[in-house]
Amino acid sequence: MSVSLPADRPVGRLDRYLVLGAVSLAGLVLPLSFTGPPVAIPAIAAELGGSPVALNWITNAFMLAFGSCLMAAGTLADTYGRKRTFATGILAYALVSLLLALAPNLLALNLLRLLQGVAAALALAGGNAALSQEFHGPARIRAFSLLGTAFGIGLAFGPSLAGWLVQSQGWRAVFLSSLAIAVLASAFGVPRMRESRDPEARGLDWPGCFSSTAMLSLLTTGLLLAPERGWSDPWVLAALIGALALLALFVRVETRAARPMLDLSLFRLPRFVGAQLLPIGTGFAYLVLIIVLPLRLIGLHGYSAIEAGALMMALSAPMLLVPFAAALLSHRLAAGVLCGGGLWLAAAGLVWLGAIAGQAGAAALVAPLLLIGTGAAVPWGLMDGLAISVVPKERAGMAAGVFGASRVSGEGIAIAVVAAALAGLLQWQLRALAPDAGAALGQAAQRLATGDAAHARELLPGLDAAALRHGYERAFAWLMYLLAAVTAAIAWGAYALLGDASAHEATPQSATSHAGAACADAP
Structure with missing residues (x-):
């Protein structure tokens, strides 16, 4: 080298x-x-x-x-x-x-x-x-x-x-x-x-590193286990409760550290908090569809993997151009307007996708998927820079690490929550179709949520494939409306917190003296 x-x-x-x-x-x-x-x-x-x-x-x-x-x-x-x-x-x-x-x-x-x-x-x-x-x-x-x-x-x-x-x-x-x-x-x-x-680094904050890594490990483990074991599983609960306890310990450690690995005063800056919201918004609006839609298309509608992949291109294609276009617009429009507007577009696409569930063929999915992909791609290309630009350049690594951790955790939470929500909505719909199914309802709902319609029919022999598909489409429509509501709420929060890109917030006293210069360099 x-x-x-x-x-x-x-x-x-x-x-x-x-x-x-x-x-x-x-x-x-x-x-x-x-x-x-x-x-x-x-x-x-x-x-x-x-x-x-x-x-x-x-x-x-x-x-x-x-x-x-x-x-x-x-x-x-x-x-x-x-x-x-x-x-x-x-x-x-x-x-x-x-x-x-x-x-x-x-x-x-x-x-x-x-x-x-x-x-x-x-x-x-x-x-x-x-x-x-x-x-x-x-x-x-x-x-x-x-x-x-x-x-x-x-x-x-x-x-x-x-x-x-x-x-x-x-x-x-x-x-x-x-x-x-x-x-x-x-x-x-x-x-x-x-x-x-960082010229002012005083060595590694070992207590902060150990507590944060352990906290994120338990949180990630709980989120990974929840879809297959259920939220009430003892191991899932233990992991999530342990993560909360370690989060409290981490905050205590960082407030006492001379040079903390995470300057908690950054969370007083609206723009920093707003940047952390963006990956959660794109997680609920975009990332979960990458997982849920192929399962629906292949498992419920009989598409081949290649056919489903081709249709998913409508959702993914905007990522090729829109992030860079958003960057070009960022010197004319405020970050809050761009990112909030993009997420609102995605929310509108989710409502559209829910409204046509079960009523249209594959061709009708292209337009709402393009709208969702375009809306999610706007903040996607801006959020890394926003998260880092609000801190002093000397602490860019800290900002990159914090944003990366919040991004992965937020996306993991979105996937776990949506998996649980879809299974719950499916159980609600199936109960109306097969009120006497008993415990088999929950198992069938879990199977349907993963696109396994064949095993769901075995668990509910009184329902044919058309009835199962009808129940799934109704549950899917409600899921899209819920995702749209969450995305719109996050869009409003991002708009309010990111605000006008030219407005510089006062930096908390605990941040380094260069923070003002960093804010001035913000997009």
Whole structure:
């Protein structure tokens, strides 16, 4: 690896854009690691075997490690260097991806997925913090919009790429593709990245790191287990209660730390809080549909995986252009107007999608899906930059880690809540169709929620396929209306908190003295 450029040395435009390209490649490959491997699970099971629970941990292990380590990774970037953290993360990610492609058994695969999640957290937090040092003003907005676009493309198109790789090359090619992208990011970006760190860092806040990582680990575990075990399961309750207890401990530790890993006074800044709302809004409006809609189309309507994937392109295609267009508009329109307006558009699309449930064919779904995808893509390209721009540049790693952790946690909460809500709505609808089914109703609802209509019919033999589909469509319509209401409420909150992009809030006294300058640099 080449020697770091001095932090005060001017960097040419080509070097800056190569750094942006490298971080964007990391932003592309990380969601691929989340959405791609689940597609390969049947092929992995055929070769390596394993129980359904063990196979689910191919996904869960990555999400657990990734979500739990993001906040600590941001502090590491500020303390020991953003380039060093990014380089360590992306090189470790490449190495682990190679080992995953060579995994001899399922246990080794799952353990390696844990390590891959840790490496991904280092790469994302270090890369985001490094970008904030290289770009300023409108250029920073455009840079983060490209990063958001890359992240959205990886999230939206990962399953299609993984499916093609599994079919043509085998499941190990999914991990080799991640290796190839990580190597490109390392080769072109790392040598041109300047080293930078927080000059006032006093060493790592170990109590804060341990308590935050443990808290996020328990929260992520509870959210991952809830859909399959139920919210009343003792292990789920223990994980969630433990997360709350550790959150209280973390807050206590951080209020007493001389140089905390999370400056809690940032939560007095409306723009910082507003930025944390945005991934929750896009989670409820957009991300949950990536999971729910294919299950509905394939399991209830008999679409093939390719047909369902083609229809989902209407939801994902706006991610290719809209985030960058939003960045270009951000110097003319306030951040609150753009982000709130985008989420309101998505809410309108959700209402539209609910209104036509069960009444129209596939072609009628294209327009509301395009509207939802367009609305969600507006804040998607702005929220990373908004979250980082409100803090001093010296603490960009902290902001990247906090936002990354809130993003993963918020999206996890959205997925878990929607899974539970859909199962509850289905049980309500099925009870009207089969009032004497008893305990089988709950099991059938869970099966239908995952698109398993065949087993649902076995549990409710008195209902034919048309009745089950009717009950599902009614439940789906109500779910869309609920998601629209939540999205609209978050849109209003984002509009109110983000406000006028030119308005600078007073920085709390506990923040560093450079915060005012950081706010002035906000998009």
